[in-house]
Amino acid sequence: MFDDLDHRLETAGFSRQEYSELLIRLLDYGVICRDESQIEQQLYDRYLRLEGQVQDYLELIGVQIQHDRRFNFVRLFPPGAEVPGLDDSGEGPFNQGFRVRLNQQEVALVLVLRSLYDRALREGQVDDNGCVLASLENITISLRNLLKRSLPDNVTERKHLFKRLRQLRLIQLSQDDALDSGDFWVRIRPMIMSYVSDDVLGALLEGTELPDTAGPSAADNSPEESDADEDIQHLDRITVTDPTASVFAQD
Numbered sequence: 001m002f003d004d005l006d007h008r009l010e011t012a013g014f015s016r017q018e019y020s021e022l023l024i025r026l027l028d029y030g031v032i033c034r035d036e037s038q039i040e041q042q043l044y045d046r047y048l049r050l051e052g053q054v055q056d057y058l059e060l061i062g063v064q065i066q067h068d069r070r071f072n073f074v075r076l077f078p079p080g081a082e083v084p085g086l087d088d089s090g091e092g093p094f095n096q097g098f099r100v101r102l103n104q105q106e107v108a109l110v111l112v113l114r115s116l117y118d119r120a121l122r123e124g125q126v127d128d129n130g131c132v133l134a135s136l137e138n139i140t141i142s143l144r145n146l147l148k149r150s151l152p153d154n155v156t157e158r159k160h161l162f163k164r165l166r167q168l169r170l171i172q173l174s175q176d177d178a179l180d181s182g183d184f185w186v187r188i189r190p191m192i193m194s195y196v197s198d199d200v201l202g203a204l205l206e207g208t209e210l211p212d213t214a215g216p217s218a219a220d221n222s223p224e225e226s227d228a229d230e231d232i233q234h235l236d237r238i239t240v241t242d243p244t245a246s247v248f249a250q251d
Contacts, residue, residue, distance in 0.1 A: 005053065012049050022046050023057060026076055031169040033189070034072035035129060047074055071130045071190050073169065105161055108149050110170065112142045114196040115205060117188045130190035131172070139186070146205070162186065170195065 009019055025043055026032060034044040047054060051067070058065060062079030102110065113134065120132040127133075143149045152158050165171045172187040 008053055009050070012053075014046065014050060018046065019050060019053060022050060023054065026054070026058075026074065027063075029169075031075045031191070032073065033169045036169065036172075044072060044074065066191075066194060068190070073189070073191055075169075075191060075194065105152070106164055108143060108147050109139075109151075109161060109165060110192070110195050111201070112139060112146055113165070113171065113186070113188050114192050114201055115146060116142060117190075117192050118201060120188075132188045134186050134188055136184040136186075 005019075006016060009016055022043055026047075032040050032044050032047065034041050055065060058076070064077040064079070066075040066077065068074075116134050116138065117132050120126055120134075125132060140151060143151065152161060162171070162173060166173055170189055170192050172189070174183075174185040174187075
């Protein structure tokens with residue numbers, strides 16, 4: 001088996017160590033985005049040439065691969081995960097496998113970012129890389145209107161929350177030190193679509209009104225809806241691969 005693998009790697013121009021580095025990065029981070037850093041650019045380009053070999057390995061352990069060639073990213077999902085756009089006919093993993101659930105704060109923010117992305121997509125406000133810009137003000141208003149929730153008051157907790165989503169490669173941040181000011185923007189990546197299905201988003205948006213991107217005046221449109229925690233429980237299907245804390249140290 002190893003002789004065949006070494007032959008295929010040699011034909012592609014890579015060593016077994018380079019192949020291992022790619023697999024370890026994917027399994028460690030769960031995602032590679034070409035536009036994130038120079039390292040991820042090199043790894044993504046390596047994946048393009050070793051895609052078959054990577055798929056052969058991951059299929060053995062039931063890991064699903066989402067490869068978006070248009071926006072140049074690769075994401076892994078644990079066995080049995082329900083992922084919009086990916087078909088999985090296998091049985092679910094025992095005891096949830098290596099998936100981990102987001103906490104309620106993270107789920108709420110993911111949902112709001114997904115709703116803002118969906119709106120921008122319908123209005124054609126998406127850049128060439130499929131990303132959408134959202135201000136801190138717009139995110140705050142959306143949280144209040146959609147889920148009757150707010151961002152953490154503590155700046156350190158806010159930074160941790162946004163860095164967590166950056167770690168999952170759902171967003172890019174303008175600058176961390178602007179979180180306590182009005183000049184903070186996030187760039188929402190298209191892979192946010194795989195975190196909340198259209199059905200879940202539609203159910204939670206029913207009867208609600210998102211804020212107008214023109215400014216804070218839309219905060220007056222906050223609907224009288226059910227308790228936010230009741231809305232949050234509908235997001236039990238959101239699961240992510242388990243990224244390690246080493247992401248923060250290396251990035």
